[in-house]
Amino acid sequence: MKSVGLTVAGKRYDVKLDDEFADFVMQDLQDAGLSLSLNNQPDMLLKAYLRLAKQAASHESELEMLIETLDATI
Numbered sequence: 901m902k903s904v905g906l907t908v909a910g911k912r913y914d915v916k917l918d919d920e921f922a923d924f925v926m927q928d929l930q931d932a933g934l935s936l937s938l939n940n941q942p943d944m945l946l947k948a949y950l951r952l953a954k955q956a957a958s959h960e961s962e963l964e965m966l967i968e969t970l971d972a973t974i
Contacts, residue, residue: 901916901917901918901919901922902916902917902918902919902922902923903915903916903917903922904916904917904922904925904926904929904936905936906929906934906936906940906945907938907939907940908939908940908941908942908945909939909940909941909942910939928948928952929948932944932947932948932951933947933948934948
């Protein structure tokens with residue numbers, strides 16, 4: 901387990917996550933422009949969430965297309 905910490909609007913939030921998932925979360929937050937060691941504004945956290953939501957929606961659409969393709973070949 902790893903601790904992932906983020907400060908938003910002056911309040912520190914720390915959570916313990918499985919190692920691999922913690923590494924993913926830390927990298928994704930940094931890629932979204934958030935700092936793990938400095939204070940972040942709430943809008944940056946919202947933008948990071950929306951970035952992930954867009955990726956999830958895209959992956960869901962791709963999976964649906966693959967399922968349709970597989971169903972058509974059966």
